[in-house]
Amino acid sequence: MSTLPRALTLPAQPxxxxxxxxxxxxxRARQERSTAWAFIGPSVVVILGLSVVPxxxxxxxxxxxxxxxxxxxxxGLDNYRALAQDPNFRTAVGNTLLYAALYVPLSLVGGLALxxxxxxxxxxxxxxxxxxxxxxxxxxxxxxxxxxxxxxxEFGVAxxxxxHLGISAQGFxxxxxxxxxxxxxxxxxxxxxxxxxxxxxALQDVPPELVEAARIDGAGRAQVLxxxxxxxxxxxxxxLLLWQLITALQVFDLIYVTTKGGPLGSxxxxxxxxxxxxxxxxxxGYGAASAYVLALALLVAGGALxxxxxxxxxxxxxxx
Amino acid sequence: MSARRVSAWHLVLAPxxxxxxxxxxxxxxxxxxxxxxxxxxxxxxxxxxxDLGGYRYVLGNxxxxxxxxxxxxxxxxxxxxxxxxxSLGGYAFAxxxxxxxxxxxxxxxxxxxxxxxxxxxxxxxxxxxxxxxxSLGALIxxxxxxxxAVFLFRQFFLALPREMEEAAWIDGCSRLRVLFSIVMPLxxxxxxxxxxxxxxxxxxxxxxxxxxxxxxxxxxxxxxLTTFQGQHHTxxxxxxxxxxxxxxxxxxxxxxxxxxxxxxxxxSGLKG
Numbered sequence: 001m002s003t004l005p006r007a008l009t010l011p012a013q014p015x016x017x018x019x020x021x022x023x024x025x026x027x028r029a030r031q032e033r034s035t036a037w038a039f040i041g042p043s044v045v046v047i048l049g050l051s052v053v054p055x056x057x058x059x060x061x062x063x064x065x066x067x068x069x070x071x072x073x074x075x076g077l078d079n080y081r082a083l084a085q086d087p088n089f090r091t092a093v094g095n096t097l098l099y100a101a102l103y104v105p106l107s108l109v110g111g112l113a114l115x116x117x118x119x120x121x122x123x124x125x126x127x128x129x130x131x132x133x134x135x136x137x138x139x140x141x142x143x144x145x146x147x148x149x150x151x152x153x154e155f156g157v158a159x160x161x162x163x164h165l166g167i168s169a170q171g172f173x174x175x176x177x178x179x180x181x182x183x184x185x186x187x188x189x190x191x192x193x194x195x196x197x198x199x200x201x202a203l204q205d206v207p208p209e210l211v212e213a214a215r216i217d218g219a220g221r222a223q224v225l226x227x228x229x230x231x232x233x234x235x236x237x238x239x240l241l242l243w244q245l246i247t248a249l250q251v252f253d254l255i256y257v258t259t260k261g262g263p264l265g266s267x268x269x270x271x272x273x274x275x276x277x278x279x280x281x282x283x284x285g286y287g288a289a290s291a292y293v294l295a296l297a298l299l300v301a302g303g304a305l306x307x308x309x310x311x312x313x314x315x316x317x318x319x320x
Numbered sequence: 321m322s323a324r325r326v327s328a329w330h331l332v333l334a335p336x337x338x339x340x341x342x343x344x345x346x347x348x349x350x351x352x353x354x355x356x357x358x359x360x361x362x363x364x365x366x367x368x369x370x371d372l373g374g375y376r377y378v379l380g381n382x383x384x385x386x387x388x389x390x391x392x393x394x395x396x397x398x399x400x401x402x403x404x405x406x407s408l409g410g411y412a413f414a415x416x417x418x419x420x421x422x423x424x425x426x427x428x429x430x431x432x433x434x435x436x437x438x439x440x441x442x443x444x445x446x447x448x449x450x451x452x453x454x455s456l457g458a459l460i461x462x463x464x465x466x467x468x469a470v471f472l473f474r475q476f477f478l479a480l481p482r483e484m485e486e487a488a489w490i491d492g493c494s495r496l497r498v499l500f501s502i503v504m505p506l507x508x509x510x511x512x513x514x515x516x517x518x519x520x521x522x523x524x525x526x527x528x529x530x531x532x533x534x535x536x537x538x539x540x541x542x543x544x545l546t547t548f549q550g551q552h553h554t555x556x557x558x559x560x561x562x563x564x565x566x567x568x569x570x571x572x573x574x575x576x577x578x579x580x581x582x583x584x585x586x587x588s589g590l591k592g
Contacts, residue, residue, distance in 0.1 A: 039412035105563035139524035160362035
């Protein structure tokens, strides 16, 4: 701390003043404490009140049969047992895993490829970067409404283009064999921009001396990429992998707007299932139980993300 | 080699960038098409003239102006309140000593990993108990301050030098005055980041309004748009006009402050 207080309490002061000073310091500490609480009070109430309380409440709900209207009753683990048997829940888990298994790696690979292509100083590069990124800031609702129209089997421009090419009309989002894959494509269109931006930022941090040295040693472009650039990007890749996984496991808005989980349940994902149980079927306890199953998966991913970040922070600190 | 030579990369990048832009081009084009142009097969690929019927319908017959205002109110209140409460909380955690501060900070950080699905049912019940369901209050209260805003301000303040603040404090300035007249003017990057991300997440949200709002006068734009689409399946030009109205504020904000947007997103992702 500053040296000033010590300078103020130099020796040869009467005991009474020392006592008064101590009392003043104590008063100031008390004042400081109340100011601090006034500063953080509102945030504490809002944040903890709307997260810690609901988390516990949700857990209790998941052990109950509750319709949010009439008083519920305690059913123990019945909700969880029923979930394990529920074919609809199993479908939702399968759809979510398929969606994530496609979206996460494709967005990473696509993001890296685009970032490498965009990482050069040529004319119009700013425009190219902007266009690739812009879908990311548009809401999932707007994306969903737009693509419902583009992919509309009767009036959509997609079938019109196919018609011009002599290909027969497709069902697109109305076709249970196509819907989920098309949703992955729409999510990639909007989500890849985030990976591009993060990779572009990370590419600026790849030490140019390393690239230079590899070049001098006779490494070709592909070899520099494989042995210098990619290893330097590993921390960012791990971060993006977990981040995109968390995003993919929670997909909801786009599906609500486009397919509402259909056709034939082919796009019902876990969050959609939770929402349906709680706010459509009014089986809130069952919905809470399914939310807890998903939360467990997210917690694992989120925990891994924090561990990785902390380790990264440590190594970064070590280098600097 | 002349410096003027056009890079061959344009041949790769231009078509790629076009792929990302085309859906938006189609959005704009179809919003000014007449229903006759859209409702034939195959539909027209280019409008014959500019038909503003869709926009007229959306602004006259639907509640779009009301929804726009609702979205604007919710997003602005959330932005102002996150800046205020986030900076106050962040400052207390960064500079002031009080019992339990470390525990509280840890608890707040932990809530960042709690997924929305886990809290949505009890939050709905709490808002119902407060009598806020079906009003903008239900949308505003949960977004008054996020742990992200508090944490981001704390990190930013920790990186600022303390000397100036201490001088002012010893001169008898209150903590509040120190914060607002000395610290905040230096905190513009943090303010911009929190403002941008709060606006983006509240303006674009659909799931919570979907749960908390039933009455169509209280809809936000996102909720209104998706409901409108469900009810007007044959009026695609009107639906697209509504979609343009929903998208344009975010696009304008993004183009005006592109650098801030991108820095906010990368920094929140990488260092948050």
